[in-house]
Amino acid sequence: MKVSKDSVVSLEYRLHLGDGKVVDESEPGHPLSYLHGRGQIVPGLEGQLEGMGSGESKKVVVAPSQGYGEHDPRGLQTVPRDMFPPNAQLQPGMTISAQTEGGDVIPITIRELKGDQVVVDLNHPLAGKTLHFDVTVREVRQATSEELEHGHAHGPGGAH
Numbered sequence: 001m002k003v004s005k006d007s008v009v010s011l012e013y014r015l016h017l018g019d020g021k022v023v024d025e026s027e028p029g030h031p032l033s034y035l036h037g038r039g040q041i042v043p044g045l046e047g048q049l050e051g052m053g054s055g056e057s058k059k060v061v062v063a064p065s066q067g068y069g070e071h072d073p074r075g076l077q078t079v080p081r082d083m084f085p086p087n088a089q090l091q092p093g094m095t096i097s098a099q100t101e102g103g104d105v106i107p108i109t110i111r112e113l114k115g116d117q118v119v120v121d122l123n124h125p126l127a128g129k130t131l132h133f134d135v136t137v138r139e140v141r142q143a144t145s146e147e148l149e150h151g152h153a154h155g156p157g158g159a160h
């Protein structure tokens with residue numbers, strides 16, 4: 001079968017940002033499984049996978065607006081250094097995990113150290129980037145009724 005809405009797709013992927021340097025990839029032998037058509041992967045990639053069959057490979061280039069969004073300058077914020085653990089070795093360019101008041105864990109990027117102030121970037125680290133994916137579809141199958149009910153793909157034997 002072909003990739004279409006509510007199929008479960010097993011995907012091997014490699015992501016680079018145009019220079020060939022891999023910034024993310026599926027683990028060897030462990031493709032990413034997701035429920036197609038539910039917005040679980042970036043929209044520009046999901047749309048290009050539509051209609052592909054098992055064993056097919058493709059290169060997909062995704063503009064920022066169809067990927068992790070444009071870089072929003074309002075995401076740059078200056079916060080006091082003492083918001084971070086005293087022993088944290090902060091360096092420009094590093095990404096750390098922070099917890100929001102709502103309990104979500106989000107990646108934030110350190111942009112600049114200015115004395116006792118730190119400029120952080122709350123945008124997704126891949127915001128504003130053009131994404132280059134090399135993908136291979138390993139398997140396409142019908143979602144089970146349980147998967148459709150849960151809204152996500154299950155692993156072998158129904159594992160989450």
Ligand SMILES: [Zn+2]
Pocket residue numbers: 146147150152154160
């Ligand atoms: Zn489930």
